[in-house]
Amino acid sequence: MGFIDNDNKGLGNTSKPTTPSVSGVSADKVDIYNYNKITVHYSTGVNPGTVQNITLEQQGCYFNGQPMWTYEDGTYDGDGTGICQGKSHQLRFGGDGAPGQWEFMTHGYITSWTTATTLNFFNIQGSGDTAGQAGPGAGGWISATGTTDNSPYGRFRIGTNTHDVGGLTGVTTDGVVN
Secondary structure (H helix, E strand, C coil): CCCCCCCCCCCCCCCCCCCCCCCCCCCCCCCHHHHCCCEEEEECCCCCCCEEEEEEEEEEECCCCCEEEECCCCCCCCCCCCCCCCCEEEECCCCCCCCEEEEEEECCEEEEEEECCCCCCHHCCCCCCCCCCCCCCCEEECCCCCCCCCCCCEEECCCCCEEEECCCEEEECCCCCC
């Protein structure tokens, strides 16, 4: 058998499913390990229903044995213990001995987290409540709220702004929200 030319398929897993909305797709069609860039959607609570987003990258950082995606907003200098921990925004695997507990860090505080038991954060969409309930189905993102922080949990931060309500609402591959 000879070399196949012009098949236009490329090498490796170059054809990846996308999540064109925050509804996500099934776990067997999207694998978090295929994506070096993801988009997190968040709300600050300032204009209810308004969702903003930032793009996080996987730059070789890991936490609790899983990849960690990071973003740097330019106003946070980190804790000084390493390049990965110094990023202003981190989507990382909290673990705690139970699979699937993802957490979103902003400026050193766990701002949003989930109790959903899946490693596929694309399946975790929407907001949970502040009483620790992730919501129906695969769960939602629970956000820290209030006027003060309770380390390691704290209010959502971006740039120089701190928000008493708000946090992560979804994760997609390409930033498109329907």
